[in-house]
Amino acid sequence: MSAATNAPPALNGNCGGKPVAIEVQHIVKRYGDFEAVKDVNFCVAEGEIFGLLGPNGAGKSTLIRMMTTLIPVTAGRALVAGHDVSEDPDDVRRMIGVIPQALTSDQDLTLEENLLIYAKLYGVPREQRKKNIDAVLEAVDLTKWRDAQTKTLSGGMRRRLEIARGLVHNPRIFFLDEPTTGLDPVSRIAVWEMLDKLKTSRNLTMLLTTHYMEEADKLCDRIAIVDHGNLVALGTPVELKNSVAGANVVEVHFDREDDEWQGRLEKIEDVTSVVPEGSGFYRVITKSGSKTTMQIVELAASLGETLTSLSVQNTTLDDVFIHYTGRQLRDEQVKPVFMMPPRPGAQP
Amino acid sequence: MNRMFAIVEREMRKFFRSPTLMIMSLMMPILQLVIIGNAFGGKIVGTHVAVVDHDQGPQAIKVREAFDAVAANIKTFTTMNYDNEVQAREDVRTGKIDAAVIIPAQYSRRVYAQDAPELGIVVDNSDLFTSSALEAEMQSLVDALNAPQIQDRLTKAIALEIVELYPYVNYLKYLLPMTVALAMYISVMIGGGMLYIDDKARGVHEGYLVTPITKLELVFGLNIAGAMKATLSGICIGVIGSLIAGLGVVFHPMIMMQMLSLIVAGSIAFNGMMFLLMVRVDDPLVPRAMFGVLNVLLLYPSGAMYPIASFPKWMQAIGVIDPFTYVIHGFKAVLLKDGGWVAIWSDILFLTVFGIATLLVATPLFKRTL
Numbered sequence: 001m002s003a004a005t006n007a008p009p010a011l012n013g014n015c016g017g018k019p020v021a022i023e024v025q026h027i028v029k030r031y032g033d034f035e036a037v038k039d040v041n042f043c044v045a046e047g048e049i050f051g052l053l054g055p056n057g058a059g060k061s062t063l064i065r066m067m068t069t070l071i072p073v074t075a076g077r078a079l080v081a082g083h084d085v086s087e088d089p090d091d092v093r094r095m096i097g098v099i100p101q102a103l104t105s106d107q108d109l110t111l112e113e114n115l116l117i118y119a120k121l122y123g124v125p126r127e128q129r130k131k132n133i134d135a136v137l138e139a140v141d142l143t144k145w146r147d148a149q150t151k152t153l154s155g156g157m158r159r160r161l162e163i164a165r166g167l168v169h170n171p172r173i174f175f176l177d178e179p180t181t182g183l184d185p186v187s188r189i190a191v192w193e194m195l196d197k198l199k200t201s202r203n204l205t206m207l208l209t210t211h212y213m214e215e216a217d218k219l220c221d222r223i224a225i226v227d228h229g230n231l232v233a234l235g236t237p238v239e240l241k242n243s244v245a246g247a248n249v250v251e252v253h254f255d256r257e258d259d260e261w262q263g264r265l266e267k268i269e270d271v272t273s274v275v276p277e278g279s280g281f282y283r284v285i286t287k288s289g290s291k292t293t294m295q296i297v298e299l300a301a302s303l304g305e306t307l308t309s310l311s312v313q314n315t316t317l318d319d320v321f322i323h324y325t326g327r328q329l330r331d332e333q334v335k336p337v338f339m340m341p342p343r344p345g346a347q348p
Numbered sequence: 349m350n351r352m353f354a355i356v357e358r359e360m361r362k363f364f365r366s367p368t369l370m371i372m373s374l375m376m377p378i379l380q381l382v383i384i385g386n387a388f389g390g391k392i393v394g395t396h397v398a399v400v401d402h403d404q405g406p407q408a409i410k411v412r413e414a415f416d417a418v419a420a421n422i423k424t425f426t427t428m429n430y431d432n433e434v435q436a437r438e439d440v441r442t443g444k445i446d447a448a449v450i451i452p453a454q455y456s457r458r459v460y461a462q463d464a465p466e467l468g469i470v471v472d473n474s475d476l477f478t479s480s481a482l483e484a485e486m487q488s489l490v491d492a493l494n495a496p497q498i499q500d501r502l503t504k505a506i507a508l509e510i511v512e513l514y515p516y517v518n519y520l521k522y523l524l525p526m527t528v529a530l531a532m533y534i535s536v537m538i539g540g541g542m543l544y545i546d547d548k549a550r551g552v553h554e555g556y557l558v559t560p561i562t563k564l565e566l567v568f569g570l571n572i573a574g575a576m577k578a579t580l581s582g583i584c585i586g587v588i589g590s591l592i593a594g595l596g597v598v599f600h601p602m603i604m605m606q607m608l609s610l611i612v613a614g615s616i617a618f619n620g621m622m623f624l625l626m627v628r629v630d631d632p633l634v635p636r637a638m639f640g641v642l643n644v645l646l647l648y649p650s651g652a653m654y655p656i657a658s659f660p661k662w663m664q665a666i667g668v669i670d671p672f673t674y675v676i677h678g679f680k681a682v683l684l685k686d687g688g689w690v691a692i693w694s695d696i697l698f699l700t701v702f703g704i705a706t707l708l709v710a711t712p713l714f715k716r717t718l
Binding site: 065068069070072090093096102104113118120 | 350351353354355357358361365366550554555556560561717718
């Protein structure tokens with residue numbers, strides 16, 4: 001099944017009549033002969049959390065960098081808050097907050113100093129600065145660390161400081177490039193909750209990139225799946241899951257590995273695809289989880305084989321991703337992100 | 349303008365929050381001043397010279413008495429008696445002693461007969477400094493032995509009277525201008541070079557680029573901060589170095605003004621040069637690889653240690669466009685000669701123009717995008 005035929009209607013960039021915060025039209029980015037982003041279209045409605053989901057090297061960061069004026073657009077157009085990123089970059093910069101992938105706040109400076117510098121860079125009026133800093137520190141729950149040096153914070157707290165930094169000038173649109181990469185699961189969940197709260201309290205439009213399925217599923221109103229520079233699917237998490245033929249996934253583990261298992265499983269009624277995962281593990285996508293489960297048990301019994309485990313689950317974004325790209329996100333080798341080593345004596 | 353000052357503020361706050369970095373960038377040039385100043389300026393004393401006396405006559409005794417006088421007074425060397433000339437040569441060769449003086453047989457007779465008397469000296473000329481010092485000392489001893497006991501009332505020889513314009517300049521004082529210039533350069537090298545590229549690699553600049561700051565505000569902010577840091581280094585080392593070298597003139601108000609002008613102009617020039625070199629560099633290893641060599645490439649042709657006139661033409665050409673040349677010339681003129689504004693205005697002018705010119709070239713090369 002091709003991506004184009006299964007993709008939800010929003011793939012053409014239609015925001016369903018809602019006020020548009022970001023509009024990307026036929027955008028292309030080339031580096032010499034290499035096309036990093038290929039004719040991508042989408043729009044983000046005001047107040048929406050929009051996710052760009054894809055593996056490293058898919059073109060997510062390139063897309064976000066074009067929208068935040070960090071790299072020039074080769075062809076096409078991107079409008080952010082009504083301003084063209086190529087023609088009015090300064091107007092775009094005034095309307096947006098950006099959280100880069102790396103933690104870039106100055107470690108030697110206090111939290112307040114970091115925020116103050118950025119308030120000045122964004123041109124926040126002098127009388128407004130303290131008020132804004134108080135508000136964003138409160139929003140990210142770092143008020144009591146205000147005078148602490150940034151190097152004394154944990155990774156999760158530093159990420160929250162970065163988020164506060166991006167909000168210090170009250171932007172309308174917030175770009176986050178892999179905001180939870182490198183965080184432990186507890187800190188990651190804390191960041192999700194905070195972003196969700198910020199969206200509501202500040203009526204922010206957010207565009208974030210991620211390669212975490214769970215993050216996209218929990219946080220985003222709509223998700224665009226990007227692969228090899230192409231936008232291959234776009235919709236709400238529910239729409240995307242529904243767009244995949246087969247509503248359930250049955251994970252089965254046979255005691256004994258046999259080359260014929262895949263063929264046998266594919267012949268079962270309602271099964272749409274079978275993904276072998278090695279060592280007797282199979283991922284069976286089916287229209288009816290309960291019925292297929294019964295049939296697998298019967299099949300194993302009739303052949304005198306033992307089932308080590310059997311589980312049924314609803315379609316996840318993992319399945320959606322496999323469906324549209326033909327591979328699993330975790331198959332992709334994760335590229336190391338360059339981080340400067342801390343200066344000797346600095347706390348990690 | 350506020351945005352530009354925000355960059356300056358950030359850089360200065362970072363600078364003052366890194367005391368180790370600050371102390372090291374100040375301490376190293378001071379250490380260099382003390383070590384190089386004493387290494388170059390010290391007289392050679394306590395070397396060992398063998399005396400092989402094949403003559404044993406009255407004139408040989410006179411020579412040995414002269415050696416004893418040197419050992420007792422200026423202490424350039426002490427003598428050791430050797431019977432075997434071959435052993436003395438071997439000991440010079442193996443480094444057990446520094447030189448051997450050979451007084452040949454019949455030396456006294458030849459002196460009395462005025463028959464071309466000769467003394468021999470065997471030196472280890474792989475050690476240029478020691479051998480030159482010993483040769484010079486021996487030559488002056490021989491000259492003294494040759495001088496007539498009673499001088500003519502009207503001397504026939506032409507005398508050269510040397511007039512020194514300035515008080516004695518020891519090596520500590522002589523090297524102070526280089527030390528102050530080096531401190532400024534190190535500050536620029538660390539702040540404007542290494543930290544600039546490190547910030548770029550860490551994504552700090554990416555944070556700036558998504559704000560509405562203009563290219564000019566960013567370039568000028570970074571460069572003003574760099575020049576301020578170099579100026580602070582120059583002032584600190586100027587004062588501390590002058591105290592160590594015993595140059596009280598630095599506290600004279602006019603000298604302070606002249607020094608400050610040179611330090612500010614030099615800081616602008618060094619910073620502009622560094623920014624031009626680094627503007628398109630992204631790899632943090634590049635400045636680290638460059639700076640050791642760049643230091644030598646710029647410092648030596650400047651005349652900081654050896655006179656420019658002694659260099660080959662190509663090195664003199666580097667000296668002409670090297671900001672170190674003008675900073676050091678200016679500092680020497682102010683600190684060692686009290687030359688006044690007339691002696692340094694051309695240095696200040698060159699440094700200011702050089703700084704502005706390098707910035708003008710670097711600014712278009714600075715990319716407002718990644």
